[in-house]
Amino acid sequence: MTERILEDFDLDQIARSGQCFRFRPLGERQYALVAGGRYVEIAQQGSCVRFACPEDEFETVWRLYFDLDADYGRYKGAVAKRDKYLQSAIEAGGGLRILRQELWEVIVCFIISQQNNIARITKCVENLCSLFGETCYNSSGQVYNAFPSAARLAACTPDDLTPIRLGYRAKYILSAARQVAAGEVDLAAVRQMDHTHAQAELMRLSGVGVKVAECICLFALHHIDAFPIDTHIRRMLDEHYPKGFPLRRYKGFAGVMQQYAFYYELVK
DNA sequence: AGCCAGGACGGAA
DNA sequence: TTCCGTCATGGC
Numbered sequence: 001m002t003e004r005i006l007e008d009f010d011l012d013q014i015a016r017s018g019q020c021f022r023f024r025p026l027g028e029r030q031y032a033l034v035a036g037g038r039y040v041e042i043a044q045q046g047s048c049v050r051f052a053c054p055e056d057e058f059e060t061v062w063r064l065y066f067d068l069d070a071d072y073g074r075y076k077g078a079v080a081k082r083d084k085y086l087q088s089a090i091e092a093g094g095g096l097r098i099l100r101q102e103l104w105e106v107i108v109c110f111i112i113s114q115q116n117n118i119a120r121i122t123k124c125v126e127n128l129c130s131l132f133g134e135t136c137y138n139s140s141g142q143v144y145n146a147f148p149s150a151a152r153l154a155a156c157t158p159d160d161l162t163p164i165r166l167g168y169r170a171k172y173i174l175s176a177a178r179q180v181a182a183g184e185v186d187l188a189a190v191r192q193m194d195h196t197h198a199q200a201e202l203m204r205l206s207g208v209g210v211k212v213a214e215c216i217c218l219f220a221l222h223h224i225d226a227f228p229i230d231t232h233i234r235r236m237l238d239e240h241y242p243k244g245f246p247l248r249r250y251k252g253f254a255g256v257m258q259q260y261a262f263y264y265e266l267v268k
Numbered sequence: 269a270g271c272c273a274g275g276a277c278g279g280a281a
Numbered sequence: 282t283t284c285c286g287t288c289a290t291g292g293c
Contacts, residue, residue: 018274114275120291121274167289172276209276230274262274 002051002058008072010095011044017263018118019219020099021109021125022147032144034129036061036102039136039144052140067097067222075256078249085240086257089264096259098224103187104180105147106220111172111207113215118266127164132156153177172207179205195223224255232265233258 015023015031024032030043038061041052051058063069076094079086112124125147132152133145154177161170179185190201195217202213214228227247229237237245250257 110274111276113273115273115288116275116290117273117292119273123291165290167291168287169276169289171288207276211275215274228274231272232274266274 002053002055004049004051004058005047006049006068007047008076008095009044009047009049009066009068009097010093011042011049013093013095013263014066014097014099016266017093017096017259018266019215019259020101021118021122022105022129032142034144034146035065035099037136037146039138039142065100067100070097072097072256075250075253078253079257080246080249083246085236086260088268089260092267093260093263096263098222098256098259099219100222101220102147103191103216103220104150106216107176107180107202107205107208108147108153108173110212110215110219111176111205112166112169114169114207114212116169124164124166131164150177150180154181169207175206176208191221195221195225198223199226218255218258224253225251226255227258228255230262233262236261236265 011029011031014020015025020033020035022034026032026041027043029045030041032039032041038053038057040057040062043050043052051062053062072094076090079090081087108128109121109125113121116124129145129147132148134148134152136144136146138144153173156174156177158170158174161174164170166173180187185201185204190198193201198217198221199210199213202208202216203210208216211228211230214226217223217226218228247254
């Protein structure tokens, strides 16, 4: 068990932010999370966050995963006082963090996300893991399913994926899995690329366009200058920033502002 | 019944 | 380059 007092951290906001689909609610401000091949239960009371794991696991895994060494106060402080929209967004979602999720998992999750809603995306991901993910047991006897590897999915037929209810996205995922499993797209190399090159390389994958590639860059590769524009962000930009979003002001971390805005559009 | 959901793709124009 | 029809599924 590890406890920490964390600033700019809200477990509910993070779990509902739509960047990760593997938070399972356990109770009031409590979640089970499978990430990085691990299962952990997390609970928050006020600013106190309890991780049901040893200190060393918290330090070596979850500190990085939740981006706890970054100063989100600095990001929020960069917002202009007169920018009422972003100020409201920060007020609503000031506890958000940009997670560092596993690359292949984020690729698949955001291929699924296209023309879809978060509730159904979550169901698809759960189905995918329970059907094809390796069954794992942690030290406290918890049973959980890892996210299925590219090789595992590449071995599937379209019929195998029917019960997942992926719709037309199933063929994208099978194709992308084959590209990765065959080494046609080298994910290890993508991890070493800068934002621009990573985006271009990711777009070689079946079912990955500009928006999905930006989500992958932001939520897996931690290129926090990535700025995915989906239907909500598009509508928000048209309504609140008709003469353009101040990307210059947030140079290098515009993706953090995007996430505040996206979350605000979800909950407002 | 029709519209929308964290879009991408292939083919026209 | 931009535009357009199409692609599954489920909730409202």
